[in-house]
Amino acid sequence: MARKRKKAGAISENKxxxxxxxxxxxxxxxxxxxxxxxxxQELAKRESYNQKVIEELESEDxxxxxxxxxxxxxxxxSYIIEMAREKLGLVFPDEIAIKAEK
Structure with a gap:
């Protein structure tokens, strides 16, 4: 009997x-x-950030x-001539400047 109780206790402990x-x-x-x-989730956020940085880099390029x-x-x-005409109203000596009235 004592053995059965020990065995039952051991099974109970094992369970x-x-x-x-x-x-x-x-x-x-x-x-x-x-x-x-x-x-x-963190990896997805970083991938999204990396993609955004790549797009900004391409835009800046x-x-x-x-x-x-x-x-x-x-x-x-040609740029210098264009600016002289637009900003300063200058013309070449053989040109005639005609301005529209506003």
Whole structure:
């Protein structure tokens, strides 16, 4: 009889240990699942940010090209002549300036 009680107690302890270990494993699995999900969300945010930065970089590259073209244009004679006519109202000696009345 004493042996049956010891055996029943051992089985009861084994069941408790199995349930405890199962609970711990499930808890760790849940915690890891939550952590993986938060890492995925953070990764998605960073990917979105990286894409935004790449788009801004491309936009600034286009702007830089346009500014370089503008810089080259303002160094030409045609730009100087255009500005002299528009801003200062100057004309070449053999030209006649006609202005519309406002």
């Amino acid at each position: 408790f240990a199995i349930i405890f270990v199962t609970g711990v494993v499930l808890s760790v699995a849940i915690i890891l699942g939550v952590k993986v999900n938060s890492i995925k 286009e702007r830089s090209k346009k500014l370089e073209e503008q810089r080259k244009y303002v160094q030409t004679d």
